[in-house]
Amino acid sequence: MALHFTSEELAGRRARAVAMLQARGLDGLLIFRQESMFYLTGYDTFGYVFFQCLYLGADGRFFLLTRAPDLRQAQHTSVIDDIRIWVDGPEASPALELKAMLAELHLHNKRLGVEYEAYGLTGRNAMRLNAALEDFCKLEDASDLVSRLRLVKSPAEIVYVRQAAELADRALEEAHRTAGPGAFEGDILAAMQGVILRGGGDDPANEFIIGSGRDALLCRYFTGRRKLDPKDQLTLEFAGVYRHYHACLMRTIPIGEPLPGQLEMHKVAVEALEACKTALKPGRPIGEVFDAYARVCDAHGHRENRMNATGYSLGTTFAPNWMDWPMFYHGNPEPAVPGQVFFIHIIIFDSAKGVAMTNGQTVLVTEQGCEALSRMPVDLVVK
């Protein structure tokens, strides 16, 4: 069995989820977030691209409803014993099959939580679920229940986070090795991803961000790689991934020589990064991390060049998104707690001049403040 946590740790997580269900007066939870399934049972798949539900009762009972290709997947990767299969066909109606299974558990007229905020539960499937369970039981959104548990990492999880961070550092070393005038972006990406996969890591939950020239001011992946110019700028935002735990880094690398203003922007970015780390303190609302970023940017005349958010939690996220809940934006009241892992990204994009500067680190919240999970300096590296 390819379990990456002890059965005891997984059982403890389910026990805490059950306690939260009971505290909320819920009789069970319909789980659609793959990260929740992995967290509670070890179950590891991308089968959530079709209708798939893990039920966890307030009595601790749990079963999985999925398609045939995931039967063995669940057997090989998880502690789930009770695996049920629905079959594709023009008349397939897995939500109705789920209803019948819930009826067998005497859940008629009971209250169930639902993870509605899940890529694995498309709008269409959510509406079918609601229609199937209408007049059967009361449903309420409990998307946050397991996500809240996942937010603070256990010692066993932090081991994997640190391994992910080491893979991210190696990927940055590969970027420094391969970037330079005339380099092909595809070769840079291949080197970065390669060192992670060779290190036993996983694909990231979303693509690495790579952009140069005017596209160095983008912060999403897009298709179509180019060669770097003799004088250019290269923005990279990427994750080391180990056991699906993500640790991110971000850098803009001037090619040839820094563009006008880029040296100053780098100083501001590093100052902002340090201010954000100082603001990330146990007990303080994480919205203050954004405020620190904004304050430093604004003080240096970069108000128009900053983003509306400056990072987010990281964990065992699955495609299409490594950005875990919650996010650093103004006013976010969630408190920082030791054991949380966040990515702080500092983005300063001067649209008027077409100049980018970024920096970023993954940090672990400690009892005193936070610890950067990277051995790579934040200094400007020109290639």
Add this chain to the structure above:
Amino acid sequence: MALHFTSEELAGRRARAVAMLQARGLDGLLIFRQESMFYLTGYDTFGYVFFQCLYLGADGRFFLLTRAPDLRQAQHTSVIDDIRIWVDGPEASPALELKAMLAELHLHNKRLGVEYEAYGLTGRNAMRLNAALEDFCKLEDASDLVSRLRLVKSPAEIVYVRQAAELADRALEEAHRTAGPGAFEGDILAAMQGVILRGGGDDPANEFIIGSGRDALLCRYFTGRRKLDPKDQLTLEFAGVYRHYHACLMRTIPIGEPLPGQLEMHKVAVEALEACKTALKPGRPIGEVFDAYARVCDAHGHRENRMNATGYSLGTTFAPNWMDWPMFYHGNPEPAVPGQVFFIHIIIFDSAKGVAMTNGQTVLVTEQGCEALSRMPVDLVVK
């Protein structure tokens, strides 16, 4: 502007979507599938992990509502001129902002189609959308509208599909080069992904499937790589990806020597693959492709060892899923049409003996039948 199709081709696609809206009596479409956005406008992002909507009216008008990090992304990758931004915050309500925009377009009491079957529209956001637009306009599921248009590829698209197929072939060559007794799965993955990225390709919309030993009987990715034993079996299912177009291949590679039964299973797999290709004919229901797979497996005593589906359409899919609509399962009435691209995967897993055999090719439906988009033989390769 990094457009990968001419503005005329993109305009033609929108004109066909508009014609379908009019034919269905719809006044507009709320688009949440990233593949639809890419298809209609070129817009290329993973920003759909947050609330994001492209509106296309039956009058041809279109605008995008997204978050700030995607403003430049839309400007740099698409033909969308009208880009509107919603801002994160504890009180953020993008669905209500969307309603206000629709009201400006005088869509009160009109009929709008919605792409509810979208990873970019989670159950929670769909329910918020429905609540925001209740009593404002009539909504109906039109998830299939653009997907139907996307199903038949244009000549310009087929150029990219063929490039993707070439990258898949190179990845298989890398697998043959690196697989063998003692090889580390992570090194194999790195070599396969590396040749695709160096060739200007993209990340796949879901992870490559790699499994050995007992996990060679899985057909999903999972974390945790191992070294191959002196006698082993390695199952690989992967995609070359170019401009987000996918071309898949699948193979099981015996390591050291074939396991008992594996030679016979390979013969059956190849016979089934050929039978599927013969069954994929313009005008015939694609469910018959599954029937051909089932018939060959059953005739050779592998009824218990086969799947409930044997492949699916391929196209410009985005994470978390490269499996496009529609799928080869029994009774699927969708007709094959020239210009469609399908992945036929033949999977025979003997659970009792723990032996796997797979094969698979991407094919293009032609006027006469179908054409395999791979130059790699389907012969058994033992490493």
